Amino acid sequence: MEINYERKVDHCEVSPYIKNVTIASIKHAENSDNLDSVSFHEMGWNCLVRRDSFKEGDVVLFIPPESVLPFELSEKLGVTQYLSKGKVRVTRLRSNRSEGLVVDKSIVESYIPFILKWEDLPSIIMGGKCLSQNEVNPYFEKFYKIPNILNEPFTFEVGERLFYSCKIHGTNARCGYLLHPHKGDYEFYVGTHNTIRKESENDLWWKVLDKFKGKLPKDVIYYGEIFGEGIQHLHYDRKEPDILFFNSATSGNYRTVEELLLDCLKYNLPCINFHEIEFEDLEQIRQLADLPSEYTKSHHREGIVLVSKDRPNVMAKCISMQYLLTKNRSERH
Incomplete structure (x- = not known):
């Protein structure tokens, strides 16, 4: 065929x-x-x-x-x-x-x-070098690929408490202090969704995340989204790359939103805005996804990300229909 x-x-x-x-x-x-x-x-x-x-x-x-x-x-x-x-x-x-x-x-x-x-590719050219897997703690895991709730509508139970946040259209990033698998010392790791980056002043992820080196607790991975002009086709009125953290994990398990918020306050980390709701139905989620962006007036919200308050490993996203109707006009292929 x-x-x-x-x-x-x-x-x-x-x-x-x-x-x-x-x-x-x-x-x-x-x-x-x-x-x-x-x-x-x-x-x-x-x-x-x-x-x-x-x-x-x-x-x-x-x-x-x-x-x-x-x-x-x-x-x-x-x-x-x-x-x-x-x-x-x-x-x-x-x-x-x-x-x-x-x-x-x-x-x-x-x-x-x-x-x-389909998955959008960032417009940036990655460049730089990557660490091999045997140089990295096995718990430095890539972030879960969150399903669209319209594909999996029974993700949450009616009445379940959820946190939702704006979905940022950028490129995924992760960082954390973890034990080196061979040296026995803690090292600061920086990664994209799929790769672990070698430290370099020319590497986008290191440029954005290097300022958190020496400030974070051990054995916790922080996940964020790098966004702004030149990252994707939405610029969020940022001339330089910016980051917002949206999740964290330890020992292979995602932590609660409350734990992330406490860490962001304690360690002065930029954090996505979270809102707490009680899940009713898909129409409620569709309406929230179509609200204006909290981060710019220049373009529409891409959608929202939902996380269960009591089951932090349970997540979903909902893409704004307004965004899906308009993004094809400027979509990169």
Whole structure:
């Protein structure tokens, strides 16, 4: 089978969210005699389909937004012109928002292993050198890839206390004092999401995180987002790279938001703003994700990140629909 993509996808992984779902509700789309809007039991997305094509309880194959289709598949489905270089977009049609694709399983099934989950790349050139894994404490772990709550809508229980914060569109960073696996001494480690950086004055991550060297407690990893002009296409009115810490971990477990906040006060660390809520439903989360950004008036909020108050290992994100509707206009490929 020949597989080609219309964009660079070397950094993307196979999407785990191409799945059969059950139609929960159907309603006529606004301002259209030919379209219905459907929702699903297993996922939180809404999708436009041809009028009277389905009924409640039907099981269909669904492809969520931010999925990247092989060109051969998009051609067979007849949707190439509606995608952004192969990427499924959130679109608006006659005042109706369509979030994903309901597709013919007989056409798509053999292509499922080749449908990818899109991840934005930072615009910066990384450069610099990396440490090998045998030079690094095994607990200096990369941060969890947080799922979109619309892909996993049962992440939280109704009534559960959560903290939410603005999702910052930048590049992931981590740092911490941990025992060297061979020397037996504590060393200050700095990393991206996937790599551990060798100390260098020209390395972006060291430039931003070096000022915390000598200030942090031992055996705790701090995770933050570096953002500002030149990092991603959102600049947040920062001319120089900035960082906000959003999580921490020790011995392979994420710590509570309260523990992070105490550390940020004690060690003078810049921290993301957290807000406490009680989880109600997905509509509540969608509305919070679409609020204005707390960090700039120049562009919209990218979304929010949610963390359980009492189960700090349980997290989700929700991307702003307003952001998804507009970001394709300036998206880098």
